[in-house]
Amino acid sequence: MHLLLVDGSGYIFRAFHALPPLNRKSDGLPVGCVQGFCNMLYKLTTDMDEGEPPTHMAVIFDHSGKTFRDTIYSEYKAHRPPAPEELVPQFPLTRSATRAFSIPAIEMEGWEADDIMATYACMARDAGWKVTIASSDKDLMQLVEPDGSIRLLDTIPRPGQPPLRWIGPNEVLTKFGVTPDKVIDVQALCGDSVDNVPGVPGIGVKTAAELINTYGDLETLLSRAEEIKQPARRQKLIDNAELARISKQLVTLERKVPVDIDLDGLLRQPIDxxxxxxxxxxxxxxxxxxxxxxxxxxxxxxFEPDPELRAGGTRDIGAPKKSADLSVAKAKLAANVVPGTGPARFAAEEHARIKAIPVNYDAYEIISTPEQLAACIARIVDRGHFAIDTETTSLDAQQAELVGVCLSTAIGEGCYIPIGHSKAGDLLEGGGLVDGQLPARDVLAALKPVLEDPSILKIGQNVKYDMEVFVRHGITMAPIDDTMLISYALDGPQYNGLDILANHWLDHKTITFGELAGTGKARKTFDQLEIAPAARYAAEDVDVTLRLWHVLKPRLAAENATALYETLERPLAPVLARMETRGITVDRQILARLSGDFAQRAAAFEAEAHELAGEKFNLGSPKQLGEILFGKMGLEGGTKTKTGAWATGADVLEDLAAKGVPLARTIVDWRQLTKLMGTYTDALPGYIHPETGRVHTSYSQASVLTGRLSSNDPNLQNIPVRTEDGRKIRSAFVAPQGKVLVSADYSQIELRVLAHIADIQALKDAFEEGLDIHAMTASEMFGVPVEGMPSEVRRRAKAINFGIIYGISAFGLSNQLGIERSVAGEYIKTYFERFPGIKDYMDSQRARVKVDGFVTTLFGRKIQFPNANSGNPSERAFVERASINAPIQGTAADIIRRAMIRMEGELKKAGVEADMLLQVHDELIFEVPEGTEDQAIPVIKRVMETAAEPAVRLSVPIQVDAHAARNWDEAH
DNA sequence: GCAAGGACGTA
DNA sequence: GTACGTCCTTGCA
Known part of the structure; x- marks a missing residue:
């Protein structure tokens, strides 16, 4: 008799890192480990059959939950990160695979797979059988028998090695330095960092083996520890004897698990x-x-595919899970996906297949009866995924009224459900709803269960918008997939809109909204459109979205972008949706008072400018101003912009003012005030939502090259802070009664990232010691002590530090500091000398972008530069600077994204009430009940400061400063 | 009515 | 020297 035991759980975890990532081609379900597992079972059934074929066989799995080891030692396996997101759906599938091969799949509550295998192995050995354990887990090596009756077989695929590799007493000796029966004694001493078995601190495998080989076993060693010559080692063993005994209990496998199935029950069955x-x-x-x-x-x-498991079946393929750690990204980078094979071929074939299916407008359907609606929802439930789009009256999700919902469960299909098309009315009264529409309430009530069903994936283009519309109707859409974000993870912001994606990937021109609804003044809102043309437009959009999903999703696996998408894009969308929905309170009175004040002062400046110029002119016209300054007044030193106009920017005017041209100063002051009015004090009140009374910005998650967010309508990422008047505007952002605002910002995040990426020891040391980084730089460069340093010296160093981040040039630095080009060049040279490593970093990025056409952040985000090899020298120089900046800015952006994704869950876990409202690149703004800020701030700081982990362990400390106040200016 | 350019607010 | 969004003027349709 020959029993073959397969370590199912061990295989999955190890194969995950060893195998290239692979997604099921029709819906992107990760199945790489399942496929590896099936290959392994196939190999075992064929290769082993050539030697001594197993007569009995079982695959053993870990059961989730606690085991007896947790009661012995509460820290057991406490360091384990949660399973990578892509692995989770593969756990049940490997069990299904086992049963598909007609092999018993065994798992038992309260026991690890290793204990069950130990039990069966000993039962079989005692019955005189041969036993093979297919596992490479070192914890199982204690079972190996010198006579070969129990052997291990390593089945994890490794490049350049045979698929199956035997582990016998010799291999155990190599690994642990002892015979198999003494493995547990060695493990008790050296511990195991992976499972968090403590062992005796400071004793490794080699020392442990030496000690066990000398004293025979653990107990003898511990009882004779006094005899050990080396004093440190002796003391360690005496002090930690108990820890060693606990460790031994943890690593010792239980050989008497009360198994339900006896050996006979494992008799091999023919595959069905x-x-x-x-x-x-x-x-x-x-x-x-x-x-x-x-x-x-x-x-x-x-045979037909199993309906329970087929693509898009009811299996949950989209529920949000814990983020995968960097091992995912690293494994994928190491996987070295070759175009034309595996996932890359899938993606290419899928693209070709989808692209070939023509769009057929006649296949689209308008839902007007409850029966049609029910049939549509039944199809959704049956498929398990569908594309969705809402049609509304506004691009502003907070103001938009729902007019229709459109769904597609299969390529070529599109079901439009009109609910809010209205008859033309007069000015005072709407004309009521058009006939032939189901009641909105009924439609929403019918959709709510599928929209909230964690096992049904909702696919959309810019889904954040639809999530916000639905949440205003009491529906929380989840889980979601977003074609816009998939495209962003793959290609950056270059193709964003649905129309562009459709044109680029499907070679299909969609109906534009302008064609449907008119442009300019004649543009109709969606509710004013006829249902039939609206349905064509809407159905085409969801159909195209679903097609794009089929084309783009497989590319994630093929192009190593799954981890980026799954950890930094997809989970962020719902977070942003909630931030946008919350909004922030802006005090109308403060803005109104400021507006009046600014207007008066601006008017005075305007009169003064006319006086000084000797004529009336439009101060807002750079053209007129240039003609007055450099034409009429004949001032020297004017430069032209690239279009030939006089340059009249603030820097030019400052120069003139310094040379004694009072008009220039007046214009600068006027411009500042009118800018503040036009962009802030006058414009912001118009953004206050009539019902919530708050200002709701919209974040764009997919429009910045480096991975930053951008904010629009209104832009709340450029609220003034540098000037005194500007900060008055900031003080109009307030917390409501009973609350305070908390502002938490990363200190010098980009310089810290630079210190880590470029590995600059001097910078790292300075951050470690908490020094003033600009003063330290100045001191290094100019030899001036930090104590009593003139502010001008520090200012120069600060400009240089920023310059480095921006891909410094002598030209740029000389402009910034108002110094000679040659002097700026000397500064840069000195910097490179004082901080060796910076130049290497810059050169490496320049080289990378020329060879690859992209650079990457620490978290694997690619930043593409298509014209890195442009024939235009200034364009090339620009790409060089941008490619130096992008990994720094982008890594910082990735870090704060990770913080945002984790923040809400961590706050909740800590029992702290705090609403995240805004993000300003390196700053997060929260609204917190007054008096609880001291509880909230430590949690916020911790999440932000540890956001890079565990994916990346930065070699510099990250520091976050946080303050609470009634308004944003004081909190900042 | 719309797009481009200049200017300027932020990190 | 990097990355954005918005306001205003200008010039052309």
Missing amino acids: PSTLFPFLKAMEFATITKRLGNLLEADPDL
Whole structure:
């Protein structure tokens, strides 16, 4: 008899890092480990059959939950990060795979797979059988028998090695330095950082083996510890004897698990094609299906894919999970995906297939009866995923009224459900609703269950918008996938809109909103449109969205962008949706008072300017101003812009003012005040929502090259702060009664990132010691002590530090500091000398962008520069500077994204009430109940400061400063 | 009515 | 020297 035990859980975890990522091609479900697992079972059944074929077989899995080890030692396996997101759906699938191969899948509550395997192995050995354990887990090495009756077989795929590798007593000796029966004693001493088994601190495998080989076993060693010569080692063993004993209990496998199935129950069964092939076909494993077809001499084509498991079935493929750690990204980068094979080929084939399906407007459907609606929802439930789009009266999700909902469950389909199309009315009264529409309440009530069903994936283009519309109707959409964000993760912001994506990937021109609703003054809102043309437009959009999803999603796996999308894009969208929905309170009175004040002062400046110029002119016209300054007044030193106009920017005017031209100063002052009025004091009140009374910005998650967010309508990321008048505007952002605002900002995040990425020891040391980084730089460069340093010296160093981040040039630095080009060049040279590593970093980025056409952030975000090899020298120089800046700015952006994604959950876990309202690149603004800020701030700081972990361990400390106050100016 | 350019607010 | 969005004027349709 020969028993084969397969370590199912161990295989999945190890194979995950060893195998290239692979998604099921029709819906992106990650299945790489499942496929590897099936290949392994196939290998075991074929290769082993050549030697001594197993007569009995089982696959053993870990059961989730606590085991007896947790009661012995509460920290056991406490360091384990949660399973990577892509792995989670593969756990149940490997069990399904096992059953598909007609092999018992065994797991038992309260026991680890290792204990169950130990139990069966000992039972079989005692019965005189041979035992093979397919596992590379070192914890199982204690079971190996010197006589070969129990052996391990390593089945984890490793490049350049045979698929199956035996582990016997010799291999155990190599690994632990002892015979198998003493493995647990060695493990008790050296511990295990992966499982968090403590061991004796400071004793590694080698020392442990030496000690055990000298004293025979752990207890003898501990009782004779006094005899050990080395004093440090002796003391460690005496002090930690108990820890060693606990460790031994943790690593010792239980060999008497009360198993339900006896050995006879593990007798091998012939594979049943009618269970095997439906599974393999549902997984879309073509190669292995073919191989097993040959092996079993059966025709796979006779079987249909398992309906429970087929693509888009009811399986949950989208529920939000804990973020994957960097090992995902690293494994993928290491996977070295070759175009034309594996996932890359899938993606290419899928693209070609989808692109070939023509758009057919006649196939679209308008839902006007409850029966049609019910049928549509039944299709959604059956498919498990669908594309959705809302049609509304406004681009502003907070103001938009729902006019229709459009759904697509399959390519070529589109169901438009009109609910808010209105008859033309007069000015005072709307004309009521057009006939033939289901009541909005009924439609929303019917959609709510599927929109909130965690097992049904909702696919959209810019889904954040639809989420916000639905949440105003009491519906929380989840889980979601977003074609815009997938495209952004893959290609950056270059193609954003649905129309552009459709044109680029599907070679299809969609109906534009302008064609449908008119442009300019004649533009109708969606509710004023006829249902039929509106339905065509809407249905085409969801159809195209679903097609794009099929094209783009497989590219994530093919192009190593899954981790980026899953950890930094997809989970952020709902967070932003909630921030936008919350909005922030802006005090109308403060703005009104400021506006009056600014207007008066601006009027005075305007009169003064006319006086000084000797004529009336439009101060807002750079053209007129240039003609007055450099034409009429004949001033020297005017420069022209690239279009030939006189340059009249603030820097030019400051120069003139310094040379004694009072008009220039007047204009600068006037411009500042009118800017503040036009952009802030006059414009912001118009953004106060009539119902919430708050200002709701909209964040764009997919429009910045480096991975930053941008904010618009209104832009709340450029609220003034530098000037005194500007800060008065900031003070109009307030907390409501009973609350305070908390502002938490990263200190010098980009310089810290630079210190880490470029590995600049001097910078790292300075941050570690908490020094004033600009003063330190100045001191290094100019040899001036930090004590009593003139502010001008520090200012120069600060400008240089920023310059470095921006991809410094002598030209730029000389402009910034108002110094000679040659002097600026000397500064840069000195900087490179004082901070070796900076130049190497810059050169490496310049080289990368020329070779690859992109650079990357620490978290794997690619920043593309298509014209890195442009024939235009100034364009090339620009790309060089941008490619130096992008990894720094982008890594900082990735870090704060991670903080935002974790923030709400951590606040909740800590029992702290705090609403995240705004993000300003390196700053987060919260609204917190007054008096609780001291509880909120430490949590906020911790989440932000540890946001890079565990994916990246920065070699510099991250520091966050946080303050609470009634308004944003004081909190900042 | 719309797009481009200049200017300027932020990190 | 990097990354954005908005306001205003200008010039052309």
